[in-house]
Amino acid sequence: MQSQLNHFDEQGNVVMVDVSAKNATLRTATAQGRITVSADVLRAIVQGTAAKGDVLGVARVAGIMAAKRTWELIPLCHPLALSHLSVDFTILEQESAVLAQCTAQLWGQTGVEMEALTGVTTALLTIYDMCKAMDRGMELSDIHLVYKDGGKSGQYRREEEQT
Amino acid sequence: MQSQLNHFDEQGNVVMVDVSAKNATLRTATAQGRITVSADVLRAIVQGTAAKGDVLGVARVAGIMAAKRTWELIPLCHPLALSHLSVDFTILEQESAVLAQCTAQLWGQTGVEMEALTGVTTALLTIYDMCKAMDRGMELSDIHLVYKDGGKSGQYRREEEQT
Amino acid sequence: MQSQLNHFDEQGNVVMVDVSAKNATLRTATAQGRITVSADVLRAIVQGTAAKGDVLGVARVAGIMAAKRTWELIPLCHPLALSHLSVDFTILEQESAVLAQCTAQLWGQTGVEMEALTGVTTALLTIYDMCKAMDRGMELSDIHLVYKDGGKSGQYRREEEQT
Amino acid sequence: MQSQLNHFDEQGNVVMVDVSAKNATLRTATAQGRITVSADVLRAIVQGTAAKGDVLGVARVAGIMAAKRTWELIPLCHPLALSHLSVDFTILEQESAVLAQCTAQLWGQTGVEMEALTGVTTALLTIYDMCKAMDRGMELSDIHLVYKDGGKSGQYRREEEQT
Amino acid sequence: MQSQLNHFDEQGNVVMVDVSAKNATLRTATAQGRITVSADVLRAIVQGTAAKGDVLGVARVAGIMAAKRTWELIPLCHPLALSHLSVDFTILEQESAVLAQCTAQLWGQTGVEMEALTGVTTALLTIYDMCKAMDRGMELSDIHLVYKDGGKSGQYRREEEQT
Amino acid sequence: MQSQLNHFDEQGNVVMVDVSAKNATLRTATAQGRITVSADVLRAIVQGTAAKGDVLGVARVAGIMAAKRTWELIPLCHPLALSHLSVDFTILEQESAVLAQCTAQLWGQTGVEMEALTGVTTALLTIYDMCKAMDRGMELSDIHLVYKDGGKSGQYRREEEQT
Known part of the structure; x- marks a missing residue:
């Protein structure tokens, strides 16, 4: 890990970091997060997925x-032409929550962590939007990077993964 | 609160809800959330704000x-011409975290909760992006609506507000 | 009907027509169109909707x-804050086709025909995209306005509506 | 041709297909479609192109x-950095129609059929928009892929091409 | 004129200014600017407009x-649903330049100066783009507000207007 | 330099030029421009940067x-995945102006001049927006390409560079 913020030049001004000399490698990132909802909302989501009113389909x-x-959206992120994207959901009955996971992939010069994180948060916000008439107290939490690979900094895997 | 998801018609298909008969009222919403970071990152952010390398300025x-x-971004949200937006940050030294709060306002036919929540999550993701070279373990959490007013459902204030 | 194109000034240059003096009325428009597909694709779409692989849900x-x-997208269209949007599909077994219908609504100074038409064509193109590995010969056709109301030109209903 | 929809994983959830292992080849696609208009509109378009009021120039x-x-616009399409794009029109006097053709090109890992089709439909919708004050009965039809090349599935040419 | 920057709150943080209490009035703004080009480029533009290769049509x-x-594009600008937009060009033979003028209009709570200025600069940049193979020394200059009306600050007209 | 506009085909219709056969090389471009402001505005900007109310930070x-x-924004520009971007400002006390410079970089098949120019003009327009309550007479000028390298046309450096 570097000991400095890398989006600044020597004068302290923000830049979009120069990656033109970096090697293109296969970049992968997986991020996850959850939304905690009321029991009624969870039931509506689960039944909606099975029958009609597909909240998770729209969120995906x-x-x-x-x-x-x-x-x-993220000012200093590089424009990237992602080669793969998926969003998956797991119903956490006991926690009355929905877990979202997003994986992004690219053969390129810079990592795709922000893409995976943006996929997760937007999916969770969409669940919030579609259920907010029933429950305004829903909360997004535990949004973090799970795994990344590729590039000079290599592989990262978050330790205590609880799915 | 309604007992049903309101983004679906009778066949269970998603729609962008018809708000054309609703009264225009002043709509306000405030949302908040936090990002928990390492001590090094917190120091870099705090010092950056004071001197140079303005992470929070870019995130705002x-x-x-x-x-x-x-x-x-949110498929069934109505296009809105917001009349006011602000994003504020509070450094939470003890929790080694940054708290973001976003307030949105509009004189219109539909609420602005999603706008406030999207402002918060994007601000937090931007902090993540600008600090990720130092710390990949940062986490977004406690993202929820704090307050809203306007429209038929009237005022909502989350109870246990901890700032 | 006017006898002239209305997106041009006296010099023949295109403009975004001035609607600031127009009355705000309730504007509605419905457009439709179809995509003709192979029997295999139609089967995949129909079964997908019932069980998994929800082509029409994504297209909606x-x-x-x-x-x-x-x-x-449309250069001279006014920015509009639509108050309602829906997209519906009908399976036309005999014609081996999917019919898409989009309705848009707004309380405003200009009509929403283009919004309804853009909703229809994008829904149909999405079906094409999701099925093109099975059939490259699919064709979009019969894309037209079905109905509009509001504004000075009043109501329009296409005569020979065949659903 | 595959016998399955390829935008779904084994659980039937939509994904943006992984193309990171595909070879980069030169991808080309040409699509076409038409808009049928009244005799008055056709005259206005043709005269407009020659003199002033350039409907086709704006549509291109x-x-x-x-x-x-x-x-x-198309949810599961990959972001692509197209290397070439053109849109051409042919006046079909007898059918009282305008034919639009769009060609897209890219050296990359995935095809550009959807880009060519989106170019065609948006060009036709723009003609509709600019002429709708004269004629609301215009219709888009015959929108299909004409030709594609590149990638594992190789060349495709639609048989009965009538220009 | 105010003596302070108005996009900051008391802490010096940027905000999107609250206009929800402002009266809706008719807002108009006209801006202009020019691009100075080589004699060859000017000739190509003028001839292109008359015959084919319509640089100014695309720039408009x-x-x-x-x-x-x-x-x-402009971070603290309010989303606006403009009711009128036009872009006009004047060939300045003697100065070997093209003058662009953009007028924007809206019935709303905030002014449209930035919209007029953005229209002018993008039109001029498009001319640059389409002619840069002939001349890389072209320059944009004299970009300013010509006129505005509406709102509390009322009418403004730049004094020494030279067209 | 070519003697013809290169965004047109033989019929005089605009195209997005085919670059698929071009070699990928390292492309760099730097553009600059200035905004002339009143003495009050210049003081507000300079003090804002040092203490609070960071106009230049937002403009960057x-x-x-x-x-x-x-x-x-620019109709015939190719989509590009830039690998580096920076925007710098210089306060020109004597001219009561702010000079903006933008550098863009890419390993690719086409140049990045337009990207550098768009970065400059948007940064300057943002300064205008944030200061317009104090001064409506500000003017953008001297916007031009300073330097470019890469591609078949090779290096270009504007002669009389005054910083």
Whole structure:
């Protein structure tokens, strides 16, 4: 790990970091997060997925579409032409929560962690939007990087992974 | 609170809810969330704000710009012409975290909760992006609505507010 | 009907027509179109909807999201804050086709025909995208306005509606 | 041709297909479609092109600009950095129609059919927008892929091409 | 004129200024600017406009489309649903330059100066783009507000207008 | 230098030029421009940068973000995945102006001049926006390419560079 913020030049001004001399390697990143909801909302989501009113289906599409546009949202992210994106959900009955996981992939000069994180948060926000008429107290939490690989800094795997 | 998801018609298909008959009222929403970082990152952020390398300044701009584009990201959100947006940060020394708060306002037919939440998450993701070379273990959490007012459902204030 | 193109000034240069003096009325528009597919694709779509692999669910979201962004795509369209959007599909077994219908609504100074048409075409293109590995010969056709109301030109209903 | 929809994983959830292991080849695609208009509109378009009020010039620009943004509109399309785009029109006097053709090109890992199709439909919708004050009965039809080349599936040419 | 920057709160943090209490009035703004080009480029532009290769036609469309998206580009601009937009060009033979003028209009709570300025600069940059193979020394200059009206600050007209 | 506009085909219709056969080389471009402001505004900007109310910090972020989206704004620009972007400002006390400089970089098939120019103009427009309550007479000028390298046309350096 570096000991400095790397989005600044020597004068302390922000830059989009120069990656033109970096090697292109296969970059992968997986991020996850959760939204905690009321019992009623969880039931509506689970039943909706099985029958009709597909909250998670819409949230998956939203996560995928937002991840592609990460560089428009996060000021110093590089524009990237992602080669793979997926968003998955797990129902956590006991915690009354939905866990979202997003994986992004690219053969390129810079990592895709922000893309995976943006996919996760947008998917969770979409669940919030579609359920907010029932419950305004929902909360997003535990949003973090799970895994990344590729590039000079190599592999990273978060230790205490609880799925 | 309604007992049903309101983004679906009778066949269970998603729609962008019809708000054309709703009254225009002043809509306000405040959301918040936090990012927990390492002690090194917190120091870099705090010093950066005071002197150079302004992480929070960039994150504030990112949050404001993303909140304006909420309807492009969240599939069933209405396009809104927000009349006010602000993003504020509080350094939580003890928790080694940064708290972000976003307030959105509009004189219109539909609420602005999603805009406030999108502003918060994008601001926090931008902090993540600018500090990730130092710490990949940062985590976003406690992202929720704090307050809203306006519209038929009236005022909502989250109970246990801890700032 | 006017006898002239209305997106030009006296010099023949294109303009975004001035609607600031127009009355705000409730504007509605419905457009439709179809995609003709192979028997295999139709079967995959129908079964996918019932069980898994929800082509039409994704196409519906795509249509709604694109309709909101019509003014970014069609050069002389006014930016509009739509108050309602829906996309519906009908399976036409005999014609081996899927019919898409999009309705847009707004209380405003200009009509929403282009929004309805953009919703339909993007929904149909999304079906094409998701099925093109099975069939490259699919064709979009019969894309037209079905109904509009509001504004000075009043109501329009296409005569020979065949659903 | 594959016998399955390829935008789904084994659970039936949509994904943006992984193309990171695919070879980069030169990808080309040409799509076309038409808009049928009243005799008055056709006259206005033809005269406009020759003298002033350049409907087709605006529609060409709209088609090119939209094709670049295909991946923002079609949920599971990969972001692509197209290397070539053109949109051409042919006046079909007898059918009282305008034929639009769009060609897209890229040296990359995935095809550009959707880009060509999006260019065609947006160009045609722009013609509709600019002429709708004269004729609301215009119709888009015959929108299909004409030709594609590159990638594992190789060349495709639609049989009965009528220009 | 105020003696302070108005995009900051008391802590010096940027905000999108609250306009929700402002009256809606008719807002108009006109901005202009010029691009100075070589004699060869000017000739190509003039002849292109008359016959084929319509540089100014494309630049006009680009200016109109960009002005609609001003709030996406300028961080603290409010999203606005403009009701009118036009871009005009004047050939300045003696100065070997093209003058661009953009007018924006809106019935709303905030001014449209930035929209007019964004329309002008994008139109001029498009001319640069289309002619840069002939001349890399072109220069944009004299970009300023010509006129504005509406809102509390009322009318403004730049004094020494030279067209 | 070519003697013809290169964004047109033989019929005089605009195209996005085919670069698929071009070699990928390292492309660099630097552009600059200035905004002339009143003495009061200059003081506010300079003091704001040192203490609070960071006009230039916001303008820098705006310039970087807009440069990434150049291809969405300039109709015939190729979509590019820039590998480096920076925006710098110099206070010109005597001229009562702020000079902005933007550098863009890419390993690719086409140049990045337009990206550098778009970064400069958007940064300057953002300064205008944030200071316009104090001074409506500000003017953008001297916007031009300073330097470019890479590609078949090789290096270009503007002669009379005055910083």
